[in-house]
Amino acid sequence: MKAHGQRPKARLDRWTTLAAVSLAFLLLAAIFGPLLSRYSAAEIGEESLVCPSLNHWMGTDIHGRDLLTRLLCGARISFLVGFFGAFVSLVIGSTYGALAGYAGGKVDRLLMQLVDLLYSLPTLIFVIVLIALLEAPLRKTLIGWQLASLLPYSRIFLLFLGLGLVEWLTMARVVRSRVLVLKAAIFVQAAQVIGRSPFGILRYHILPHLLGIVAVYLTLTVPAVILAESFLSFLGLGVEPPSASLGTLLADGAQAINPMKMAWWLLVFPGGMLAWTLWSLNALGDKLRDLLDPSSR
C-alpha cells in the first residue's frame, strides 16, 4: 500500500480510535447491559410489536419482548461465539502453520496445498453438515455424563468448534510465513546447534516471536467468526431459542416484515448492531495489521 516502502507511522488515527472506543462500548454493553435493563430477554410481554418509545427504546418483538434487552443478550452470545471460535481457530491455525513452516520441504508443500484447496471450497457448508449431524450425539453424551444442565449450550459449543475448524486458514498462512523467516534466524540456528528438540525450538524460541502477529490476526478472525455465526443462525442452524444471537434476531426481524405491518425496528436495530460490531473489529484489526505486519502491505 505504501508506495515508498515506509512503514506507516505508529499512530492511531481518528477512525481507529473511534473503532477502539466503540468496540469497548459494545463489549461493556454486552456484558453489563442485560443486568441494567428492567426487562428480561426471555420474558414475554403484553405489548407485541410496539414502535420504539420511551418505555421500549427499540420497540418490542412479536412476543412483546423488549428488543434492546434481547439485542444486548444477543451481542453477548455473538461475542462469546466470536472469541471462542477465534480461539479454536488460533490453536489449529498456528499449530498447523508452525508445523508446516518448520518442517519445510515436501511436508510444507503438501500442508499448504491443503490450505489452498480449503480456501476455495465452500467450507461453511461443511460446518452446516457438521452441526446438523453432531448435535444429537453431543446431547446424548451430555445426558450420559449427568450434565443435562449444559444442554442449552450444546449448539453454541458446536458453533465454537465448527467455526474454529473453518476459520483457521488465514492464521495458518500467516504463521507459516513468519516461521519460515524465523527459522533462518541465527538464534534458531544456535538452538539447533546446541541440540534442542524441534518442539523445544518451536515452543521457546519461535512462539514468543509469533505472539504479536497472532494477536493481530485474532482481531480479524473474531469478526469473521461472528459473521459466520450470524449467517448460520440466520438460516436457523446456529444459536437456538431461547438464546438468541444477533443473527437469530435478524432472522426474526426478516420473518416479521410483511406489507401489512412493517416492523422496521426489528430489522434495523439488529442489522445495525451487527454491522457496528463487525465494523469496529474490522477497522481495528486492519489498522493493527498495517502497523504490525508490514509484509501484508
Added chain:
Amino acid sequence: MLVFLLRRLTGAIPVLLGVITITFFLVRLAPGSPFSGERAIPPAILQELEARYKLNGSLWEQYTSYVSDVLHGDLRLSTRYRNRTVNEIIGQTLPISLALGGSAFALALGFGIAAGVWAAVRHNRMADRLVQVLCLGGLSIPSFVLAPLAVLLFSLQWRLLPPGGWGGFRELLLPASCLALPYAAVVARLTRASMLEILPMDYIRTARAKGLPSATILFIHGLKPASLPIVAYAGPLAANLLTGSLVIEEIFGIHGMGSFFVEGVLSRDVFLVAGVTLVYSALLIGFNLLADLASAWLDKRVQLS
C-alpha cells in the same frame, strides 16, 4: 499448457472423491436416518425403503456402490423429495443458482473495479476517502443484513421491485445486488491498493509523456497488471458467493440449489447433500482453474505448473 490442464483435471478427481467420501460418511454416520419421520415405520417397509434407495447392506457396501453409481453419472434418488432424482433436482436448480451467482459475480467485479480505479486515480482526495469509507461499511454489512432491509425499502415501502420470486430481470436485480455488494467492497479495496502500486511506475509516466489517452493508460497499461490480485481473489469470491446464496435464496424465496441443500441436510438426505456438495466443489475447482489461466494470460511471468 495442455499438460497443465490435464494435470489439474486429474488432480481434481481425488479432491472430488474426497468431498463425496466426507459428506457420505458424515451424513450416514450421523444418528437419524432419512426415514425416521414422525411415524414409526414397520420393519418390513423400512427394509423395502432401504432397498429402494439402495441404503441396505453394510456401510462400506453402500459407499462403494454409491461411488460407482456417481462415476456412472447417477446421483441417485433423493430421499427427501421422493421420486425425484438428485440429477433432476440439480438440473432444475443449478441454472437458477448459476444465474444468481453469475450476475452477483459480474456486479461485484464491475462495481468493485470501477470504484477501486476511481479511488486510485483520485488518491487522497474526496472520492478516495468516500470509496474507502464505503468499502469498510460494505465489508461490515453482510448480505443477509442488506437483503431484508432492501426488501423493506424497495419492495414494501416504495414498491419498485418484487420482494421475491424468480423470472426476469426485475426479480434478479435485488437478490443479485444484495449478494454482490459486500464483495464489491473487497474487490474495490484490492483494486485500489494494486492500482496505487502500478500508477507511480515509470512506464505509466512514459505512456503519459508520449501522449496516450488517459483511458488507454488507465485501463490497458494500468489495470491489466493491476488485476492480478483481483484474479487471485476470484476463487474465494466464488466460494463466498456460493455460500452467501444460501441465505439470499431463503430470503427471496428463490428455489435454487441452496434451498434444497439446507432442506437436505436437515432431513438427512444423504444423496442430495452429497450431490449438491459435489456440484459446488466441481464448480469451484473449475473456477479456480479458469482464474489460474486468466492470471497466466495477464502476466506472462506466471508459470502454469
